[in-house]
Amino acid sequence: MTVPTLAPLDGPPMDGTDPLDACLQRLLDAADAADQMGIDTARVREAYADAARRLGFPGDAYVLAFVGGTGVGKSSLLNALAGSTVSPASVRRPTTSDPVAWVPAVERAGLDPLLAWLGVRDIREHAADALGPVAILDLPDMDSVAAEHRSRVEAILPRVDAVAWVVDPEKYHDAALHDAFLRAWLPRLARQVVVVNKADRLTSKDAERVRRDLERDLGAARASAAPPVPVLLTSAAPAAGTAAPAAPDVQRLRAWLSDGVAAKRIVRDRIAATVLDGGATLARDAGIDPSRPNTPFLAPAARTAAIDAATAAVLRTVDLGGLERQAEAATRARARSKGTGPIGRLTGLIYRASGRETRVADPAGYLVRWRERGPLTPAVEVLREALAAPLRAASPSVRARLAAALEPAPLRLGLERAVDRSIVALGPLEAPASRWWRLFGFLQTVATVAIALSVAWVVIWILGGPSTSTVDVPVLGEVATPFASLVVSLLIGYLLARLLGAHAGWVGRRWARTVRDRVATAVRSEIAERGLRPLDETEDARRRLWTAASTLRATCGTR
DSSP states (O other): OOOOEEOOOOSOOTTSOOHHHHHHHHHHHHHHHHHHTTOOOHHHHHHHHHHHHHHTOOSSOEEEEEEEOTTSOHHHHHHHHHTSOSSOOOSSSOOOSSOEEEEEGGGHHHHHHHHHHHTOOEEEEEOOOSSOSEEEEEOOOTTOSSHHHHHHHHHHGGGOSEEEEEEOTTTTTOHHHIIIIIHHHGGGOSEEEEEEOOGGGSOHHHHHHHHHHHHHHHHHHSOTTSOOOOEEEOOOOOOOSOOOOOOHHHHHHHHHHTSSOOHHHHHHHHHHHHHHHHHHHHHHHHTOOTTSOOOOSSOHHHHHHHHHHHHHHHHHHHTHHHHHHHHHHHHHHHHHHHHSOHHHHHHHHHHHHHTHHHHHSOHHHHHHTGGGGOOSHHHHHHHHHHHHHHHHHSOHHHHHHHHHHTOHHHHHHHHHHHHHHHHHHHOOOOOOOOTHHHHHHHHHHHHHHHHHHHHHHHHHHHTTOOOOOEEEETTTEEEEHHHHHHHHHHHHHHHHHHHHHHHHHHHHHHHHHHHHHHHHHHHHHHIIIIITHHHHHHHHHHHHHHHHHHHHHHHHEEO
């Protein structure tokens, strides 16, 4: 992943908003999102704190550090720039155990708080004005045998504004410099230079070869579109308290230091470079590229297929077929209570009292008891299988958090809650009624009364009551009128019951299909919105990190 070069950040625009403040806020947004993905953001947050603190210091000077290995001549180079002994040079190594600051006298008051923050106590003033408002630090040797020296360099580097990497013909390709420092710090600094000291020991041919080697190595470590890091060859003999003028090659370094670049611009560009590097690092750890469209762990088509398969598996456990039977039975039960005569009402009362109606005609209770009909293991495995490929493709920093989203227990819990919420969202499942059922009830009551009267008539006639007329019935011949009345009444009651049952069945089946569709829709909606909550939270964090990182590129840099 390449780190963009810096866009101009000379100062706040006319509307009063500062683009650098926006950069810093976006870096915090990226860090918050990265935290949610399980990415370590300690270094980025520390860089943010340092940047915010650095912007708060007054003064117009910027801080440049001389960084190099043992014996490369950092102190001698500083003395040559000063024309007098600023930092003692010695054959005893290491010489510099604490940073030495060489500051313009006119900037001293403004630099004191900044140098105190850097932990620099040894401060030397100079009256030279040719270099501009720059405070130069001579840092301890980065490859010193004293471990605390390197630690001191690593602690100060994140807080300085520019760096001069000092090498010599023997150490210009040293792994301690390139692997431990240059590769890590080149993308984070807007203003830096590599100084090959003691170049007088090289022939012109060797000097050109050293320059090419360094430029090649620096170009590989730097972003492809970033400005190249200058390589200067100098020769600074140790000063002995003389005020001899600097050699022409040292003058080139002095010219780079006083290149007319505004100090505030250097400070702001250095902070912008840190912000860009921090955002790029978090994006790289998350496995995303801000220069390309964001791609989710689970592609939309694969996500839809997984949700559909998981929904089907959940609905098999819920048992929609059984739910439809319950809904139809509940409708028939309500039809009996409204559309039958006294006998039908008595039968319904017996059903309710015995609990039979609750077992076979209670769709709401049937839904609530869905766990009794089986586990959600098939649905869990569907989701785990769908997420297996994204897990393998995830970056190592995110894989642990994503793997946690694939644990069976959280997935099962999420699905269970999704089903429960979908049931609650349905509200009460009250069986429908029809206005025709009251007419059926009235007719059934009339038929029941007719049956009772016919039975009484038959009994009276059998016990010797008055003679009755007969009715000529085809095939059967003449039948006594009481018997004919009883048969007709029973037939009418039977037909009414069949008509009521047919109508109630039709109403019940239609309602059952509605209930089934509502349950299926509610379950799918819940699974889509919340069943994959652990994954969705990681996806949301990844999307926010991509947005923050890509905005950083647009706000603080160009490709």
